[in-house]
Amino acid sequence: xxxxxxxxxxxxxxxxxxxxxxxxxxxxxxxxxxxxxxxxxxxxxxxxxxxxxxxxxxxxxxxxxxxxxxxxxxxxxxxxxxxxxxxxxxxxxxxxxxxxxxxxxxxxxxxxxxxxxxxxxxxxxxxxxxxxxxxxxxxxxxxxxxxxxxxxxxxxxxxxxxxxxxxxxxxxxxxxxxxxxxxxxxxxxxxxxxxxxxxxxxxxxxxxxxxxxxxxxxxxxxxxxxxxxxxxxx
Amino acid sequence: xxxxxxxxxxxxxxxxxxxxxxxxxxxxxxxxxxxxxxxxxxxxxxxxxxxxxxxxxxxxxxxxxxxxxxxxxxxxxxxxxxxxxxxxxxxxxxxxxxxxxxxxxxxxxxxxxxxxxxxxxxxxxxxxxxxxxxxxxxxxxxxxxxxxxxxxxxxxxxxxxxxxxxxxxxxxxxxxxxxxxxxxxxxxxxxxxxxxxxxxxxxxxxxxxxxxxxxxxxxxxxxxxxxxxxxxxxxxxxxxxxxxxxxxxxxxxxxxxxxxxxxxxxxxxxxxxxxxxxxxxxxxxxxxxxxxxxxxxxxxxxxxxxxxxxxxxxxxxxxxxxxxxx
Numbered sequence: 001x002x003x004x005x006x007x008x009x010x011x012x013x014x015x016x017x018x019x020x021x022x023x024x025x026x027x028x029x030x031x032x033x034x035x036x037x038x039x040x041x042x043x044x045x046x047x048x049x050x051x052x053x054x055x056x057x058x059x060x061x062x063x064x065x066x067x068x069x070x071x072x073x074x075x076x077x078x079x080x081x082x083x084x085x086x087x088x089x090x091x092x093x094x095x096x097x098x099x100x101x102x103x104x105x106x107x108x109x110x111x112x113x114x115x116x117x118x119x120x121x122x123x124x125x126x127x128x129x130x131x132x133x134x135x136x137x138x139x140x141x142x143x144x145x146x147x148x149x150x151x152x153x154x155x156x157x158x159x160x161x162x163x164x165x166x167x168x169x170x171x172x173x174x175x176x177x178x179x180x181x182x183x184x185x186x187x188x189x190x191x192x193x194x195x196x197x198x199x200x201x202x203x204x205x206x207x208x209x210x211x212x213x214x215x216x217x218x219x220x221x222x223x224x225x226x227x228x229x230x231x232x233x234x
Numbered sequence: 235x236x237x238x239x240x241x242x243x244x245x246x247x248x249x250x251x252x253x254x255x256x257x258x259x260x261x262x263x264x265x266x267x268x269x270x271x272x273x274x275x276x277x278x279x280x281x282x283x284x285x286x287x288x289x290x291x292x293x294x295x296x297x298x299x300x301x302x303x304x305x306x307x308x309x310x311x312x313x314x315x316x317x318x319x320x321x322x323x324x325x326x327x328x329x330x331x332x333x334x335x336x337x338x339x340x341x342x343x344x345x346x347x348x349x350x351x352x353x354x355x356x357x358x359x360x361x362x363x364x365x366x367x368x369x370x371x372x373x374x375x376x377x378x379x380x381x382x383x384x385x386x387x388x389x390x391x392x393x394x395x396x397x398x399x400x401x402x403x404x405x406x407x408x409x410x411x412x413x414x415x416x417x418x419x420x421x422x423x424x425x426x427x428x429x430x431x432x433x434x435x436x437x438x439x440x441x442x443x444x445x446x447x448x449x450x451x452x453x454x455x456x457x458x459x460x461x462x463x464x465x466x467x468x469x470x471x472x473x474x475x476x477x478x479x480x481x482x483x484x485x486x487x488x489x490x491x492x493x494x495x496x497x498x499x500x501x502x503x504x505x506x507x508x509x510x511x512x513x514x515x516x517x518x519x520x521x522x523x524x525x526x527x528x529x530x531x532x533x534x535x536x537x538x539x540x541x542x543x544x545x546x547x548x549x550x551x552x553x554x555x556x557x558x559x560x
Binding site for chain 2: 019022097098099100116118119121122123124125127139141142201202203206207208209210211213214215216217218221227228232233234
């Protein structure tokens with residue numbers, strides 16, 4: 001699936017829990033050269049395509065996620081309407097941790113569903129605030145005035161909404177923390193959000209990060225031409 | 235009146251396509267999940283020739299994936315020992331590891347908390363997974379605990395917990411009557427491929443394999459000669475250790491554990507990197523080691539580490555609702 005060591009590590013992180021393999025009717029689009037993954041819950045098989053090296057001036061993953069959206073729109077255009085539009089789009093970075101229950105929670109998303117995310121925003125968790133079954137605000141410690149102060153892992157979008165708004169995409173020029181809003185503001189209003197995870201009281205996904213592995217001895221050996229066998233895929 | 239050769243020709247042409255379509259259909263639909271194994275049998279009739287002629291009937295059995303897989307009386311049991319301790323990422327780590335373990339047949343998860351008693355967080359998590367598990371706890375004495383957040387290799391984190399698991403196995407299982415098994419020490423922040431668990435299942439005494447991201451290298455690995463015997467260690471850090479191998483790089487046959495009840499991880503006076511040797515030298519010699527993972531040329535386990543999360547916005551008094559479990 002991947003060829004370079006760095007990419008192998010990234011993709012392996014995503015498969016860390018083999019979480020996705022528990023999920024039925026899962027189509028997974030993986031953008032090469034990137035951390036983020038777009039998942040669409042449909043009956044289709046596995047798709048994989050390559051995106052050129054990311055422009056590092058933009059937030060990581062923007063081009064890749066947008067490429068995934070483009071692919072979905074082009075692919076679905078070929079099969080018009082009906083069952084082909086049933087599906088959910090979820091942006092799952094490869095170093096987060098996902099409970100299996102999360103995928104069940106997002107499955108009946110009508111427009112955009114939301115839930116808490118653990119260990120993000122320098123907090124134990126960030127979460128939509130729910131009253132009377134409606135989202136009325138957001139529990140966050142950083143820039144709460146954002147249109148949607150929610151992490152990428154904290155929402156899912158119905159495929160139908162993606163297809164019916166062909167211009168909606170992530171804006172790579174958005175200020176830090178506004179990337180999610182740059183997509184969502186074109187799709188939904190706050191009161192249309194559908195709270196999940198027990199009215200947003202349970203944490204079912206965690207914004208974990210993997211440490212960069214310490215390879216000082218490897219670097220020293222490579223400087224002497226004695227590095228470990230590169231044919232052994234790590 | 236169709237001739238016999240016409241009928242035979244039609245069947246020979248149609249049959250492969252029928253089988254191909256059936257296989258494609260089976261692979262295209264991911265099996266549904268349920269907690270109990272269900273076996274569905276489907277008959278597929280295809281009237282693919284002239285009416286009344288050449289009806290092909292295909293009987294297909296569809297296995298519904300269950301989580302965890304049904305227990306087998308034939309497969310050796312994998313006793314996976316995981317020490318764990320409370321910290322913000324604990325639930326995330328255990329969730330991720332559980333998601334991996336749920337794929338593995340005949341697995342018994344021995345989760346040992348570093349705590350005075352079993353916590354509700356871990357108890358609930360274990361119950362919700364549906365895994366076969368044993369939940370233990372033992373607190374590391376203060377003078378052995380890591381100070382602050384330093385990962386001081388001189389203080390062997392998890393040792394007391396792993397030893398408790400060994401003791402539990404010896405007190406609970408009988409060397410003569412128990413189902414064959416293999417013991418593996420799996421820390422909660424590493425990454426394990428599913429293939430690794432099947433590699434270790436055939437362990438007769440102690441099996442070994444490479445581990446990525448340890449010892450400051452891309453990977454450390456046993457050295458294996460042309461006879462398939464381990465004769466040394468590909469490592470920079472103290473390669474002359476009796477067993478220069480990470481905790482994630484070996485598994486032990488249960489019978490060996492049960493038949494040598496004095497063998498434990500040494501707690502006191504253990505130099506950094508020697509904890510594994512302190513147990514293995516009681517059980518096996520270098521020449522007895524069984525290399526796995528294609529003679530130790532494939533990486534099936536990675537010594538990943540999760541970053542400590544930044545929680546500065548919680549402030550001194552805490553910002554988030556403490557009743558929300560993370």
